[in-house]
Amino acid sequence: MSVTYKRVALIGLGLIASSMFWGMKRGGLAGEVTGYARSAATRDTARKIGLCDRVCDSAVEAVEGADLVILCVPVGAMGAVASEIAGALAPGATVTDVGSVKRNVIEVVGPHLPDNVHFIPAHPLAGTEHSGPESGFAELFDNRWCLIVPVEGSDPDAVAKLRGFWEGLGSNVEEMDADHHDLVLAVTSHAPHLIAYTMVGVADDLGRVTDGEVIKYSAAGFRDFTRIAASDPTMWRDVFLSNKDATLEILGRFTEELFALQRAIRTGDGDHLFEYFTRTRAIRRGIIEAGQDTAAPNFGRATTSNE
Amino acid sequence: MSVTYKRVALIGLGLIASSMFWGMKRGGLAGEVTGYARSAATRDTARKIGLCDRVCDSAVEAVEGADLVILCVPVGAMGAVASEIAGALAPGATVTDVGSVKRNVIEVVGPHLPDNVHFIPAHPLAGTEHSGPESGFAELFDNRWCLIVPVEGSDPDAVAKLRGFWEGLGSNVEEMDADHHDLVLAVTSHAPHLIAYTMVGVADDLGRVTDGEVIKYSAAGFRDFTRIAASDPTMWRDVFLSNKDATLEILGRFTEELFALQRAIRTGDGDHLFEYFTRTRAIRRGIIEAGQDTAAPNFGRATTSNE
Numbered sequence: 087m088s089v090t091y092k093r094v095a096l097i098g099l100g101l102i103a104s105s106m107f108w109g110m111k112r113g114g115l116a117g118e119v120t121g122y123a124r125s126a127a128t129r130d131t132a133r134k135i136g137l138c139d140r141v142c143d144s145a146v147e148a149v150e151g152a153d154l155v156i157l158c159v160p161v162g163a164m165g166a167v168a169s170e171i172a173g174a175l176a177p178g179a180t181v182t183d184v185g186s187v188k189r190n191v192i193e194v195v196g197p198h199l200p201d202n203v204h205f206i207p208a209h210p211l212a213g214t215e216h217s218g219p220e221s222g223f224a225e226l227f228d229n230r231w232c233l234i235v236p237v238e239g240s241d242p243d244a245v246a247k248l249r250g251f252w253e254g255l256g257s258n259v260e261e262m263d264a265d266h267h268d269l270v271l272a273v274t275s276h277a278p279h280l281i282a283y284t285m286v287g288v289a290d291d292l293g294r295v296t297d298g299e300v301i302k303y304s305a306a307g308f309r310d311f312t313r314i315a316a317s318d319p320t321m322w323r324d325v326f327l328s329n330k331d332a333t334l335e336i337l338g339r340f341t342e343e344l345f346a347l348q349r350a351i352r353t354g355d356g357d358h359l360f361e362y363f364t365r366t367r368a369i370r371r372g373i374i375e376a377g378q379d380t381a382a383p384n385f386g387r388a389t390t391s392n393e
Numbered sequence: 394m395s396v397t398y399k400r401v402a403l404i405g406l407g408l409i410a411s412s413m414f415w416g417m418k419r420g421g422l423a424g425e426v427t428g429y430a431r432s433a434a435t436r437d438t439a440r441k442i443g444l445c446d447r448v449c450d451s452a453v454e455a456v457e458g459a460d461l462v463i464l465c466v467p468v469g470a471m472g473a474v475a476s477e478i479a480g481a482l483a484p485g486a487t488v489t490d491v492g493s494v495k496r497n498v499i500e501v502v503g504p505h506l507p508d509n510v511h512f513i514p515a516h517p518l519a520g521t522e523h524s525g526p527e528s529g530f531a532e533l534f535d536n537r538w539c540l541i542v543p544v545e546g547s548d549p550d551a552v553a554k555l556r557g558f559w560e561g562l563g564s565n566v567e568e569m570d571a572d573h574h575d576l577v578l579a580v581t582s583h584a585p586h587l588i589a590y591t592m593v594g595v596a597d598d599l600g601r602v603t604d605g606e607v608i609k610y611s612a613a614g615f616r617d618f619t620r621i622a623a624s625d626p627t628m629w630r631d632v633f634l635s636n637k638d639a640t641l642e643i644l645g646r647f648t649e650e651l652f653a654l655q656r657a658i659r660t661g662d663g664d665h666l667f668e669y670f671t672r673t674r675a676i677r678r679g680i681i682e683a684g685q686d687t688a689a690p691n692f693g694r695a696t697t698s699n700e
Contacts, residue, residue, distance in 0.1 A: 186613075211613045214690030215677065221690075230612055270606050272416075273596050275613035280658075281592055282617075284651045286673040288643065289580050291650075298575050301679040303459075305537055306493075306518045306582035307621050309686045316677035319670035326658045326666060336595065337655055341648060343598075344591045348644055351587075351633045356469075363626035366593040370522065370623035372608040375430050376471060379616045383521030383528075 091154040092117045093392065097145050097167055098158035099123040099132050101213060102184045104222025106136055109255040112224040122148035131219050146174040157183035162324035177202040180244050184210055186271060188235045188264040190328035204244035207235045209267065210257060217318040228256035229377060235264050239273030272332035276325055277340060279314050286315040398461040399424045404452050404474055405441050405465035406430040408520060409491045411529025414444055419531040429455035438526050453481040464490035469631035472501035484509040487551050491517055493578060495542045495571040497635035503544065510552035514542045517564060535563035538686060543569050579632040579639035583632055584647060586621050593622040622656040
């Protein structure tokens with residue numbers, strides 16, 4: 087029953103692309119899978135670990151004859167890659183991407199593509215704090231969401247086929263429009279990442295508390311922030327620059343609320359704090375009930391592990 | 394070799410006290426353990442699950458004859474409890490606590506205590522997002538830090554004995570002065586908790602994105618914040634009100650940095666963002682090398698678990 091593309095081209099070979107490759111193999115979702123990465127070192131690594139059936143030395147070579155082309159490069163590189171491959175795309179091919187921002191990708195990729203291909207942006211909400219071709223694994227998308235963001239005039243059959251492909255990788259799929267996607271992700275991902283980066287940067291930069299102390303005593307709460315603040319710097323730079331408006335809107339709301347809580351601390355308004363903290367507990371319960379996290383203490387971290 | 398107190402009194406029977414009880418049993422660290430909680434329902438639960446050798450109906454009864462008294466109540470309740478038990482303390486007893494703030498506890502507890510007891514504040518850096526008497530487990534303190542904060546004139550033998558007790562519970566112990574403790578914890582725990590509470594509150598309150606969407610798509614980063622934002626509201630209200638100065642200082646630094654990053658986003662300064670995000674990765678590596686977190690992707694969360 088699973089969807090099969092005859093030839094899938096992965097452009098960019100990081101965590102997401104490599105997890106997609108192993109997931110396609112697990113699910114039998116593709117005939118041949120070609121891959122390309124800009125860096126020769128990444129291509130060598132891919133060849134060494136058997137990532138992709140064929141690693142190509144140019145993006146053009148990788149996409150030739152492919153009926154599915156997946157752009158897995160940082161959002162800031164999408165436009166250049168689209169321009170590079172546009173002339174080599176097979177008529178009727180589907181071009182999709184895995185970028186964390188959708189309006190910007192549509193704007194920079196769309197104009198390069200010929201009319202005889204289907205452009206269907208998508209975004210799998212999955213990742214880890216690790217990056218690079220060796221960090222991928224087939225289960226990354228299991229029970230995670232993938233948001234498909236069809237553009238005006240997207241062919242329903244091509245959309246349905248791409249949906250089936252993501253379901254084959256283990257994802258739950260929803261369709262969403264680009265602007266709403268970018269706002270939802272600003273709340274659930276982009277603002278949290280920027281805030282985590284900021285807090286970790288502040289701790290690192292504080293003269294009176296050493297990095298050694300921050301690290302030793304991190305289990306008191308801080309370490310939860312460091313996981314997402316260890317995510318790929320290039321990817322995240324591009325996310326913030328390309329989802330500027332929604333991210334700044336959410337950060338504006340965040341600082342407004344933070345100032346209100348700071349004021350409650352300063353004035354000793356315990357009721358305000360207590361009510362706020364009680365409300366946030368309910369959200370956690372919802373996430374666990376929805377199967378998007380574990381209820382085990384500390385996320386099920388082993389208590390004594392340093393593996 | 395393990396340290397043994399003849400009778401240990403636990404005042405307050407939440408996550409920390411119950412974990413200490415199971416840890417004392419595991420390590421053979423105490424003769425009899427008595428316990429008291431203000432709420433009759435909590436005392437009933439404790440009796441039902443075998444938490445404490447003897448659950449008492451008053452704090453005074455619990456501390457009588459104890460050579461170690463451990464205050465495990467929220468920081469805001471410490472002064473009242475100290476005043477209540479002061480007259481019933483056995484001469485030569487050690488009185489300690491597990492509060493997340495130390496200067497304030499010293500100020501509100503110290504003046505009530507008679508001169509013939511040893512007052513040695515302490516703070517185990519361990520916890521989970523769950524609270525209450527049924528949430529405790531013996532392994533909570535394994536390989537976690539416990540900070541002992543001796544006050545002026547603390548008896549070295551009594552301090553050494555308390556250190557041995559915490560080591561028996563599985564902790565690594567360090568001594569620190571109260572003000573430095575409060576600053577270190579403001580960075581590693583108090584500010585991160587307030588920031589996490591704020592972000593979760595903002596997401597909950599955003600009209601254009603539903604709670605359902607926030608919950609569904611939380612795996613994109615947001616869910617890491619929700620664990621600590623589900624911590625006990627009473628405890629955390631008291632922490633912020635009693636470590637006001639250090640928390641506000643760190644939050645001041647945080648907003649300063651956040652504004653600088655927001656400005657970089659607004660002006661398109663990618664280099665600033667990239668350099669900042671690269672620096673924060675190193676802190677994460679330090680935490681993993683120090684054995685304070687796991688390097689497994691997603692903290693080792695099961696990919697498909699909703700347990």
